[in-house]
Amino acid sequence: MIKKFFLLFAMALVMLACGDDEPSPGPNPNPNPNPDPGTETTLKPEDVTMPRKEIRAVWLCTVRDIDWPRNKTNPEVQKQEFIEYLDLFKQHNINTVIMQVRPCADAFYNSTLEPWSQFLTGTQGQDPGWDVMNFMIEETHKRGMEFHAWMNPYRICEDYTKFNPAANAISKQHPEWVMQYGKLWILNPGLPEVRQHLCNVVADLLDKYNVDGIHFDDYFYPYPDGTTLPDMEDYKKYGVPAGFTTIANWRRDNVNKAIEMVHNTILAHKPGAVFSISPFCVWRNASADPRGSQTYTSITNYDSLYADILKWCEENWIDLVVPQLYYTTQNQNANFLKLVQWWPDNVGTCPLAIGLELDLYSPNHSQAVYQTTTEIEQEFFYARRQQKVQGFFLFCAKVFKENKINLLGKIAQMFPEPSVIPFFGRTTVSAPSALTQLKADGKKLTWENKGNGMRYVVYRIEAKEAHTLDIVNTTSYEVIGTGYYAVSVLNADNTESTIAIVNVK
Numbered sequence: 001m002i003k004k005f006f007l008l009f010a011m012a013l014v015m016l017a018c019g020d021d022e023p024s025p026g027p028n029p030n031p032n033p034n035p036d037p038g039t040e041t042t043l044k045p046e047d048v049t050m051p052r053k054e055i056r057a058v059w060l061c062t063v064r065d066i067d068w069p070r071n072k073t074n075p076e077v078q079k080q081e082f083i084e085y086l087d088l089f090k091q092h093n094i095n096t097v098i099m100q101v102r103p104c105a106d107a108f109y110n111s112t113l114e115p116w117s118q119f120l121t122g123t124q125g126q127d128p129g130w131d132v133m134n135f136m137i138e139e140t141h142k143r144g145m146e147f148h149a150w151m152n153p154y155r156i157c158e159d160y161t162k163f164n165p166a167a168n169a170i171s172k173q174h175p176e177w178v179m180q181y182g183k184l185w186i187l188n189p190g191l192p193e194v195r196q197h198l199c200n201v202v203a204d205l206l207d208k209y210n211v212d213g214i215h216f217d218d219y220f221y222p223y224p225d226g227t228t229l230p231d232m233e234d235y236k237k238y239g240v241p242a243g244f245t246t247i248a249n250w251r252r253d254n255v256n257k258a259i260e261m262v263h264n265t266i267l268a269h270k271p272g273a274v275f276s277i278s279p280f281c282v283w284r285n286a287s288a289d290p291r292g293s294q295t296y297t298s299i300t301n302y303d304s305l306y307a308d309i310l311k312w313c314e315e316n317w318i319d320l321v322v323p324q325l326y327y328t329t330q331n332q333n334a335n336f337l338k339l340v341q342w343w344p345d346n347v348g349t350c351p352l353a354i355g356l357e358l359d360l361y362s363p364n365h366s367q368a369v370y371q372t373t374t375e376i377e378q379e380f381f382y383a384r385r386q387q388k389v390q391g392f393f394l395f396c397a398k399v400f401k402e403n404k405i406n407l408l409g410k411i412a413q414m415f416p417e418p419s420v421i422p423f424f425g426r427t428t429v430s431a432p433s434a435l436t437q438l439k440a441d442g443k444k445l446t447w448e449n450k451g452n453g454m455r456y457v458v459y460r461i462e463a464k465e466a467h468t469l470d471i472v473n474t475t476s477y478e479v480i481g482t483g484y485y486a487v488s489v490l491n492a493d494n495t496e497s498t499i500a501i502v503n504v505k
Contacts, residue, residue: 043484045434045499049465052384053422055320055353055391056415057096058089058400059150059217062119063103064158067397072122075130083139088400090143092408093415097140098215098393101133102151102201104158105170105187109133109209113201115166125166133209141210144455144471146421148213148276149205153198153258155219156185170197181222181229189221189254189306190234198258199265206269213274214266218324220255220307223299251306263317272428272492276320278355278393279309281327281339283346293342296333313350319425321347322393324355328369329378336379344388351424353391354383358399361407373410380414390422417468420457421494429453432489435500440485443504445477450489459486459499466499479504 061067068085069078089097101108106117106124109132118124120132140147156171157163160183165171171178171185177197179188187194202214221229232247239250259277266273284292284302291310292300301307312318323343327334343352356379360370369375383389399407437448447456458477459466461484470477471490479485486499 043461043464043501043503045486045501047464048461048486048499048501050499051417051419051459051466051468053390054419055096055393055421055424056094056419057098057148057353057391057393058094058397059098059393059395060085060100060397061103062100062108062117063152065119069120072120075128078128078132079135082136085397085400086139086143086145088408089145089397092400092411093418094145094394095419095421096146096148096212098148098150099136099140100150100152101205102149103155104152105156108136109205111201111204113197113204114170115168118164123166124164124169137210144473146212147210148215148274149209149211150215150217151202151205152219153216153262154186154189154194154221156187159183160185179230182225182227184222186222188231188234189251189258190231190238192238195254195258195261199261202262202265203269206266206273211270211273213276213319214262215275216262216277218278218280218301218305218307220305221251222305224304248303248306252302252308255306256308256311259312259317260315267426271426274319274424275317276322276353276424277309277312277318278322278324279307280305281323281325282334283309291346293334294338295335310346313347316350318350320351320353320390322353322355324357324395325379325383326355326357326395328375329382330369330375337382340379340383340386340389344386347388351390351422352388353393354379354389355393355395356380357395358407359396361399362404371405373405373407376407376410377414391419418471419468420471420490420496423494425493427495428493429491429495431495432491432497434498435487435489438487438500438502440479440502440504443479445479445485445487445502445504447475447487447500449475453492455490457488457490457496459488460484461486461501 069081071077071081103117103119105114107114108117108120115125116127121128137147156178160180170187177187177191177194179186205211235247235250239247244250244253263275266275279301280299282293282295282297282300284300285295285297286292288303301309309321313321325336325339327336329336340354356376358376361373361376363371365371432450432454435447439446455471455473457471458469460469466486482504484501484503486501488499489497
């Protein structure tokens, strides 16, 4: 009986299926059977993993003729030397130039406040006869890189016995501002007039030139040589009446005031400029402060240079901190592995990049660790394991021309694709909206113009991962192969829109 029931039930189903002449219409998997091949895409932006953004900067030094210019007499040779650096940077996916334009209370530009730099012509105060700064900025921007003006806040000269200051040098105009320490001359950080002069110099530069940032390095109070700083009378005049009970706290406050004032100067004159500082790698040793790092250096920022980096981060006076992690993964007193973990844990919300010293690497170095590129590869690897690390500053430019032990090959491996610079600092323009008219005509991508100052990041998407091809200021781009591509919009603040995707067939 049961078998007969199932047989009848099956026959009824067959009859129902064959009863209609036309099949019941189901959902059409392709509602547009002939889509425009230049716009068809089934991949959504939220399905794509975007690449990590990094600032990739190179310090280009002028002090002591480290990098540029090697030639002191011929402007055309100087220009060519500079362009050669830029082309090497661009070729190796560097996106930021940290250009030393005020190495010693002087200027690589025409200033009414300080003389032309001796490192430009060989003689302080000598006009080179051309607009050095404007040329450097234009050529850097032409290659899609940012230009950050690197200024030393206090240094006047490294050896006063060999120093021939110009008539308008600050040391001649205001000899009372000069502090001598060994053979070093610096502007006295304890004087209010010095702090104001520093801010005037920064403001003058920001008002005259289209720089993308202001950068200070690790030189604040001098690196100690075992002798006493000659500022006791200044402490009695300024520190004691202000309530400071130790000269060390007063010195730190002097530098704190300078950093805060420069921060405020940038906000007043060009709020879009990024203020970055690259301090010595040790804030304090743990033996002196529970917040300090497990390091054992005789010099620290806080106790020796009177630079309280963590306070600057906490107060949001700086937009990017770049500790110079120049010690190796093998160093016992200041180990790279410990420091590359300590800094992300202690800078709070302040953006962080890592400074690496490449100029030590040489086949003839006395230490084996610097004779191959293994160490530098490890440093990149461990730094990138820290999510807070947003890029690298490389010291210094000359390694790109010297290319000892094939350092350029290693840099090419570390930076295989271009990178968008992360957002640093303040919002000065509206966030860009995504493209709505991205199309492909064969291998040519085109899109709408989103306005002045906008750039466009072109990606190739493979296995749902975006790979940066280029950052352009045009509204078209020729690709090579077929597959999925994407384009985003990037504004002057380095704020990026959502990607638009197109399928190239």
